[in-house]
Amino acid sequence: MASEGKRNxxxxxxGRAKLDPDLIKEVEARGGKNAQMCYQCGTCTAxxxxxxxxxxxxxxxxxxxxxxxxxxxxxxxxxxxTTCYTCSDRCPxxxxxxxxxxxxxxxxxxEHKVPMxxxxxxxxxxxxxxxVPNSEGNKKKRVLLGLPENPPTTHSYxxxxxxxxxxxxxxxxxxxxxxxxxxxx
Amino acid sequence: MKEYxxxxxxxxxxxxxxxxxxxxxxxxxxxxxxxxFKGASCCPAxxxxxxxxxxxxxxxxARNICLSEKEGKDIALICNGCYKSLFEANHRLKxxxxxxxxxxxxxxNIDTEFQGTIEVRHLIDILYNDVGTxxxxxxVEVPLTGLNVAIHYGCHLLKPKFDRTxxxxxxxxxxxxxxxxxGATSVEYKEKMMCCGAGGGVRSYKIDLALDMCNExxxxxxxxxxxVIVNVxxxxxxxxxxxxxxxxxxxxxxxxxxxxxxxxxxxxxxxMSPEELGLDANEIDVxxxxxxxx
Numbered sequence: 001m002a003s004e005g006k007r008n009x010x011x012x013x014x015g016r017a018k019l020d021p022d023l024i025k026e027v028e029a030r031g032g033k034n035a036q037m038c039y040q041c042g043t044c045t046a047x048x049x050x051x052x053x054x055x056x057x058x059x060x061x062x063x064x065x066x067x068x069x070x071x072x073x074x075x076x077x078x079x080x081x082t083t084c085y086t087c088s089d090r091c092p093x094x095x096x097x098x099x100x101x102x103x104x105x106x107x108x109x110x111e112h113k114v115p116m117x118x119x120x121x122x123x124x125x126x127x128x129x130x131x132v133p134n135s136e137g138n139k140k141k142r143v144l145l146g147l148p149e150n151p152p153t154t155h156s157y158x159x160x161x162x163x164x165x166x167x168x169x170x171x172x173x174x175x176x177x178x179x180x181x182x183x184x185x
Numbered sequence: 186m187k188e189y190x191x192x193x194x195x196x197x198x199x200x201x202x203x204x205x206x207x208x209x210x211x212x213x214x215x216x217x218x219x220x221x222f223k224g225a226s227c228c229p230a231x232x233x234x235x236x237x238x239x240x241x242x243x244x245x246x247a248r249n250i251c252l253s254e255k256e257g258k259d260i261a262l263i264c265n266g267c268y269k270s271l272f273e274a275n276h277r278l279k280x281x282x283x284x285x286x287x288x289x290x291x292x293x294n295i296d297t298e299f300q301g302t303i304e305v306r307h308l309i310d311i312l313y314n315d316v317g318t319x320x321x322x323x324x325v326e327v328p329l330t331g332l333n334v335a336i337h338y339g340c341h342l343l344k345p346k347f348d349r350t351x352x353x354x355x356x357x358x359x360x361x362x363x364x365x366x367x368g369a370t371s372v373e374y375k376e377k378m379m380c381c382g383a384g385g386g387v388r389s390y391k392i393d394l395a396l397d398m399c400n401e402x403x404x405x406x407x408x409x410x411x412x413v414i415v416n417v418x419x420x421x422x423x424x425x426x427x428x429x430x431x432x433x434x435x436x437x438x439x440x441x442x443x444x445x446x447x448x449x450x451x452x453x454x455x456x457m458s459p460e461e462l463g464l465d466a467n468e469i470d471v472x473x474x475x476x477x478x479x
């Protein structure tokens with residue numbers, strides 16, 4: 001082709017050298033099915049209940065992911081999606097934009113860019129089996145209702161917690177938690 | 186009698202135990218037994234946990250399902266977040282052999298294998314599709330005539346629609362029909378299908394934005410003269426109930442709109458006392474609501 005070998009100065013301005021064509025493939029592999037099909041109509045951003053009150057722009061995130069702009073993983077607004085799936089249900093391309101955002105969050109987690117609030121929830125599950133564990137005040141309420149102080153979950157059978165931690169260990173999450181706790185001390 | 190393993194999740198048993206108690210008591214009226222599900226854990230929280238690692242989320246969800254597979258019992262649950270985790274894990278692993286193999290490789294570390302032999306049901310699905318609105322209506326002893334209910338379906342019950350069995354996520358009707366079967370009126374309000382704002386880890390990450398969304402929802406409900414919010418998700422429940430206290434503190438807006446799980450509203454209609462339904466665990470006083478119907 002005639003243009004081969006020539007570099008488009010516009011692409012240079014965009015920092016094309018830094019673009020990662022594999023990013024969108026990683027997003028799709030982690031559950032963001034058909035993310036490459038996005039034609040930027042903006043139905044997602046228009047449907048997003050978080051958009052009008054924050055910087056979250058789903059269409060922009062989809063564009064950056066498709067362009068291979070890995071800096072999208074540093075965007076704090078990536079964590080403002082409530083995963084309501086309205087954008088996904090309305091997408092004319094049947095793209096699960098919510099799942100694409102979740103996939104990007106997974107990639108950000110691998111780079112230790114996950115908010116500590118999430119790591120805390122993992123810590124609670126690792127310790128008790130529950131993201132929201134029982135409390136002393138709640139135990140009294142349970143007894144008044146004729147329920148046992150603790151539900152018949154890992155709270156009553158803590159011997160099951162070791163299996164949970166094994167899953168956290170083999171998926172690498174326990175290591176990320178420990179490293180991030182050390183980094184944030 | 187149909188028996189289910191009753192998957193409790195976290196917020197119902199550990200913050201609003203009345204949701205748990207009312208589910209067990211009201212289901213018995215329909216010959217449904219919700220049994221102790223030993224060793225179950227957090228589903229785990231889809232927004233927070235799925236956001237860190239989807240495979241770990243699926244594997245932890247599958248661990249819960251496998252416990253019930255060993256007992257040969259279907260799972261019933263009362264939380265939309267738990268529904269997302271367990272319903273999706275169950276049907277995705279059943280439908281996708283490659284995914285099942287991948288997750289089973291993780292589960293092999295705890296000597297567990299997902300088989301795909303049971304169903305995961307939300308109790309509202311069981312009430313509507315198995316029990317039916319007619320039988321629900323027959324169980325009513327105290328008709329809730331004149332009560333204006335703002336229904337909050339919650340997102341993960343219905344969406345993503347391609348991963349659910351309820352059809353339209355824009356204008357669903359089944360929950361409205363179940364509320365109307367009790368004699369109450371389901372009021373239409375602006376942006377009825379909007380999210381409560383709590384999910385995706387946002388409530389723990391940026392609570393002001395989570396509450397701003399909730400505030401809009403509460404305003405729209407009060408504009409429609411709602412007496413009570415009824416939902417089927419303990420996390421939405423917490424956001425809508427405790428959120429009102431936080432919204433008052435942070436933004437100065439006051440609604441005093443009581444919040445109930447559908448099972449609690451059903452319990453009232455079936456003649457149960459507010460005490461045995463655990464309504465005193467709520468932040469927002471339910472007395473004005475009770476005064477209107479009892």
